[in-house]
Amino acid sequence: MENEEFGRLLVKSALAGDSSVVPLAEFEEWYARQLHTARADVERIPFAELEGWDFDPATGNLGHRSGRFFSVEGLAVTMRSEPFLAWSQPIIDQPEVGILGLLAKEIDGVLHFLMQGKMEPGNINSVQLSPTVQATHSNYIGVHRGANVPYLDYFIEPRPGRVILDVLQSEHGSWFWCKRNRNIVVLVDDDVPARDGFCWLTLGQLHELLRVDNLINMDSRTVLACLPFPVPASAPGGGSEFHDALVRSSREDVRGLHSAEENQSWFTEARTRPLVERRRVGLGGIPGWSRSEREITHEDGKYFKVAAVAVQAGNREVRQWTQPLFVPVGHGVAAFLTKTIGGVLHLLVQARLEPGLLDVVELGPTVQCTPENYAGGERPAFLDYVLAADAGKIRYEARLSEEGGRFLHAVSRYLVIETDEDFPLDVPPGHRWMTVAQLTGLLRHSYYLNVQARTLIACLRSL
């Protein structure tokens, strides 16, 4: 299948704001049922009560005795270029590639996606909508070949169905060491019934649900962002100036302020300039951090903590377990400022350095930070503009959760804000105006857009 043909199917699905398979009116009930059956009790525990997890006596790293899952280690970062910062921090090492697999299927002539109501211990509301499969390689190697993970067979070769997109993308570069996820969408023809805990939804329905706080999880958002489709002109909201500019911005044949080649050169410059030394070190005794019985904290009380939880789950294959989690201090803000230039909506992207990203710099939203971390210090560019934005200029706003399997109650306020007419075209060298199509074009390849930018792309295309 060609990309264009699939693009047409996606547009049709985006226009299907509801479906007879699981109408939105019934979705609430379905979701309430998931909450009822799958909700877990999560309790903070002292590290000593972790089962199977130990601090290595030599390095101080926190890992599982089996060597599986993930470990919490230390990272020492020294910037040998401006702003010449140096710091150490805990970081999650999970070398296995995660699979974020989404099944797609035409039902009654409209593409539906098989979503899962998935409990994760760090989720603020326990159950959120995930892709069909969230798994790691360990889940499917060996004899069992993922017997415990429903639908995993569709994402392992040889597989039924056709792969529509399949690309590695990064995860949170401030908290993960070079974490990579395989964003994969498979289109199937045969009859695939939704098991208990799964439901088929159209893209239009998913777009509606993206407006709900803490419902569509991070893994779903990144896969949705990678879907190649233009915003349909006749979607609800069509006709407004903002929407028309968005429609034009999402078309590949519409020129932006800069060409793709110019953007590429700017991005290469942004990746070339920083000279960052990264050393993985033992977690024990990294400067600025200390460990108590219940948590590892920074001396300023900023950034995040490392803690441990016990999980008592309803419907998972493993019903009881303990694990470490990162607990962010404060809520994040991730916002794209937009400006209509020549009738085409442009997003103000930021070349963002995050120490855990494979190639250190990726494109992020205009603003991405936890404001509390900047109390009393110099504040990130455009943060104050975002926080002071007029309600009438906010085109999208929701509180969305980060990965609930590793982060406890990590919530960010995601925003798309239209700038005032007099907002300058000239921006600092680390920022750049780009069209939606320029960004979604880059999403065919790995490691251009960070996970927060991907979330906002998914949300923006729902407007």
Place this chain on the structure above:
Amino acid sequence: MENEEFGRLLVKSALAGDSSVVPLAEFEEWYARQLHTARADVERIPFAELEGWDFDPATGNLGHRSGRFFSVEGLAVTMRSEPFLAWSQPIIDQPEVGILGLLAKEIDGVLHFLMQGKMEPGNINSVQLSPTVQATHSNYIGVHRGANVPYLDYFIEPRPGRVILDVLQSEHGSWFWCKRNRNIVVLVDDDVPARDGFCWLTLGQLHELLRVDNLINMDSRTVLACLPFPVPASAPGGGSEFHDALVRSSREDVRGLHSAEENQSWFTEARTRPLVERRRVGLGGIPGWSRSEREITHEDGKYFKVAAVAVQAGNREVRQWTQPLFVPVGHGVAAFLTKTIGGVLHLLVQARLEPGLLDVVELGPTVQCTPENYAGGERPAFLDYVLAADAGKIRYEARLSEEGGRFLHAVSRYLVIETDEDFPLDVPPGHRWMTVAQLTGLLRHSYYLNVQARTLIACLRSL
């Protein structure tokens, strides 16, 4: 300037097999002059005679006292997936991005490129043709802004001229830790005289010179490979079946055996499967390697040695220096097998794991190895086919040097070999048939093709 317009200029330049600026007939004389004035004396010395370089007493790492240039450290690799190998090795750490900058200019209506006759201590013949600029960030930060590096201003913002391509690419992943080079081509309109040691050549002339052993250096080859242009139908050689298939293969609108999406999915699978643990360790006492007064060697006498040299140079800004170099044991072989499928030439690429690559796996030639390393053991796929190839099937062959600033006399035999008609379409899962245009399309982005594959793409398009 659009890519297409630049593509037309490149095609015209590729068809210009000679030029009145520096005719090939005069090039030999020009090159002999470079050899005469720039040739350096390079002498192997004991490590103790290195000036400014020390083995760190704690780690055993070999670095420069200034903290600049590069260091030789240790890398421990453990594959937690097939073939479950584990080894340790010395590796070069050079965190700075290298700039490989090539100036382009229309002279008498034909695009010429400004090449430099550059001495590197490891070069087998002292002087080879490099891009206009080979520099690192340190060369241009600070007050001097690269006063010592001719033409560097064209590659630093704000710059005169227009950037035509600008992309980070990897270097040898077996010897470098995550080394990245900025491949950048700038088109200028103004009059740029060739200084002593530089000469303007057409793409057609460069294609001729690519057939000469050890003349066009690695840095030139990778930049040439990234140039976006189709092989012109009317080039010398046009009309042969092989050349016609190559012409079709280099056109973006010609379909290959697999679609771009299918290739992307195969590549993602290839990057997902290996589970490789990489730990940077001190060079001192890594298992299997030992240090004498003059070199660090592997106990089997295989792979490479670390050694030291003293350089006495003719025309460099620093006229005398000492430095470590890697000395490969044996000569490499890098070969693409080709097959014409439906009238379109396909190259058999290999998804290659190299421990120093940023994302571990990139696309390499069908065969890439040092045969001596496999004496008595299992030999790499297709190596014997390559070594036994009939002379009549060899479409390209030359001995080309790897980076002479870091490697002493590292020479590989580069080959393009047409397979027999009965060569199977079905290949092992780690190999895949792709067209030239599919590969050059990927070269717009970072870290898809390794440096050996890039060399062969540059050579192949010269046929």
